[in-house]
Amino acid sequence: DTEVTQTPKHLVMGMTNKKSLKCEQHMGHRAMYWYKQKAKKPPELMFVYSYEKLSINESVPSRFSPECPNSSLLNLHLHALQPEDSALYLCASSPRQGVEEKLFFGSGTQLSVL
């Protein structure tokens, strides 16, 4: 299994809602990432987890809250988002944290904030 699975594929939420994005991989990878991608822009790194611990937070607003319950799962909890947070949210994994590592991306969650 070489897939990173993200759910849901699409999400529409209001600014007062709380929702969660989920990501799962069964490749035994020990590094997992959240990226944000706006239309026609490259992906931007948000968070890095290494061995289930938050390793990197790229100064992301607190309305985004990551969680890594175990080595296969990564969640992104969303609360009080703004319309400008609408984007494609991508999860990725790699065997370990390291800039030389090849990233395996999921298909993403297309988020619209109304």
Add this chain to the structure above:
Amino acid sequence: EDQVTQSPEALRLQEGESSSLNCSYTVSGLRGLFWYRQDPGKGPEFLFTLYSAGEEKEKERLKATLTKKESFLHITAPKPEDSATYLCAVPSGGSNYKLTFGKGTLLTVNP
């Protein structure tokens, strides 16, 4: 500051018409250059990693090459299914976790 510049922004080809995409980079101490392919509404898919000038890698109709200042992605006899955005990325400065991505080249191959 690290920079990755891809050109052209968009490229339209006829099926079978070979061409090249360019990725220019300025980074101190290159620790690899990555090419990814991204289909609309999907996550990027890894294609190649190149580490040193002169290195070449091939996969089907794609060949990636690297010099000290740029990388080329050559597409030979493309097919419509090669239509996608092609992204290149390099490790950011002294970071051990972050990539600097270019803005990508949107390739459209018409039948």
